[in-house]
Amino acid sequence: MQRNIHRMAEFFSEGPTKLRPHFKAHKTTEIARRQLAAGSCVGLTCATAGEAEVAAGFCEDILIANQVIGLDKCARVAILAKSGIDIKVAVDSELGVEQMSKAAQDTETTVGVLVEVNIGFRAGTPPGEAAVVLGRRISDTPGVELRGLMGYEGPAAGIEERDRRGTMAKQALDRLLSTVHPFREAGFPTDIVSAGSTGTYDMTGRMDGVTEIQAGSYVLMDTAYRKEGLPFEQAFWVLGTVLSRPSPGSVSADCGHKSCSQDHGMPDVRDVPGATVTFLADEHAMIAVPPDSTLKPGDRLQLVPSHIDPTINLHDVFYALEGDTVVGIWPIEARGYAEQRMAMG
Numbered sequence: 001m002q003r004n005i006h007r008m009a010e011f012f013s014e015g016p017t018k019l020r021p022h023f024k025a026h027k028t029t030e031i032a033r034r035q036l037a038a039g040s041c042v043g044l045t046c047a048t049a050g051e052a053e054v055a056a057g058f059c060e061d062i063l064i065a066n067q068v069i070g071l072d073k074c075a076r077v078a079i080l081a082k083s084g085i086d087i088k089v090a091v092d093s094e095l096g097v098e099q100m101s102k103a104a105q106d107t108e109t110t111v112g113v114l115v116e117v118n119i120g121f122r123a124g125t126p127p128g129e130a131a132v133v134l135g136r137r138i139s140d141t142p143g144v145e146l147r148g149l150m151g152y153e154g155p156a157a158g159i160e161e162r163d164r165r166g167t168m169a170k171q172a173l174d175r176l177l178s179t180v181h182p183f184r185e186a187g188f189p190t191d192i193v194s195a196g197s198t199g200t201y202d203m204t205g206r207m208d209g210v211t212e213i214q215a216g217s218y219v220l221m222d223t224a225y226r227k228e229g230l231p232f233e234q235a236f237w238v239l240g241t242v243l244s245r246p247s248p249g250s251v252s253a254d255c256g257h258k259s260c261s262q263d264h265g266m267p268d269v270r271d272v273p274g275a276t277v278t279f280l281a282d283e284h285a286m287i288a289v290p291p292d293s294t295l296k297p298g299d300r301l302q303l304v305p306s307h308i309d310p311t312i313n314l315h316d317v318f319y320a321l322e323g324d325t326v327v328g329i330w331p332i333e334a335r336g337y338a339e340q341r342m343a344m345g
């Protein structure tokens with residue numbers, strides 16, 4: 001993990017583009033503090049108001065890289081702004097502007113906003129004139145302050161083959177960057193143009209006009225990103241115990257899909273030659289093993305997750321290792337829904 005953090009910080013030390021690590025990947029204060037301490041960072045990216053509330057405990061510059069909808073959630077963002085956090089949210093609609101404006105005015109504060117441009121994925125205004133129209137709406141609205149632009153080239157980030165990933169990232173980013181000039185012409189700020197991911201950090205991160213990269217997974221990695229041949233190492237595993245050896249060719253272990261996500265495919269088994277996860281049930285991982293494998297009930301094994309974010313969200317703590325020694329137990333503070341925990345006292 002430390003090597004991953006330093007590799008990424010070093011890449012962005014050259015500038016001018018900086019790093020805004022995505023907190024949603026791990027949701028853990030101890031890890032985010034290390035990312036910020038390594039340098040080259042402008043602040044943190046969060047996905048939700050709940051993550052931002054946790055991150056605000058140790059970071060003063062936060063971007064929620066999604067539109068926040070719902071007056072209750074907007075109010076939570078406004079409270080962070082009022083407490084002195086330089087918080088920004090993405091918006092792509094009149095409703096997003098109206099609700100954040102109302103919450104900010106009710107709280108007697110101002111919340112920063114970035115216009116999200118649709119660069120081929122799940123959200124955003126069309127590029128160009130439509131983004132300028134929304135920018136004007138924001139400029140004319142009390143309680144919100146226009147700070148720049150953002151876009152997220154999600155589909156490009158997941159492409160294994162590097163050249164094709166680069167072509168897709170460029171096509172996506174052209175849509176965002178073509179909006180920078182009309183934005184400036186309209187007199188709007190462009191000191192924040194936020195985009196990027198682990199898969200495209202060294203492509204998008206060197207494009208003129210992009211000011212910061214929202215990479216998350218690089219810090220701990222997963223098997224989906226491993227296939228892209230990135231210079232980051234696997235740095236977390238799910239520890240399980242073999243419960244049964246129902247046949248010479250299989251074992252079951254106590255780490256099913258309640259402990260390891262499967263939306264990006266089956267996890268791998270670490271350091272057990274020939275072992276393959278064939279099925280994840282609620283509580284059990286079914287693992288095919290060579291008949292001469294020595295694995296037996298009571299043995300420990302480690303799964304290598306295929307997708308970092310949803311796997312980590314299933315757990316309460318990380319056991320931090322240096323070599324084979326546990327040197328810390330780090331709470332995953334922003335996992336789940338903090339407001340529900342608060343409601344339960």
Ligand SMILES: Cc1ncc(COP(=O)(O)O)c(C=O)c1O
Nearest residue numbers: 065152196197198214215216217
């Ligand atoms: C808005 C946004 N930015 C950036 C990322 C990049 O994250 P990663 O580096 O883990 O691919 C994500 C991931 O889903 C995202 O939703």
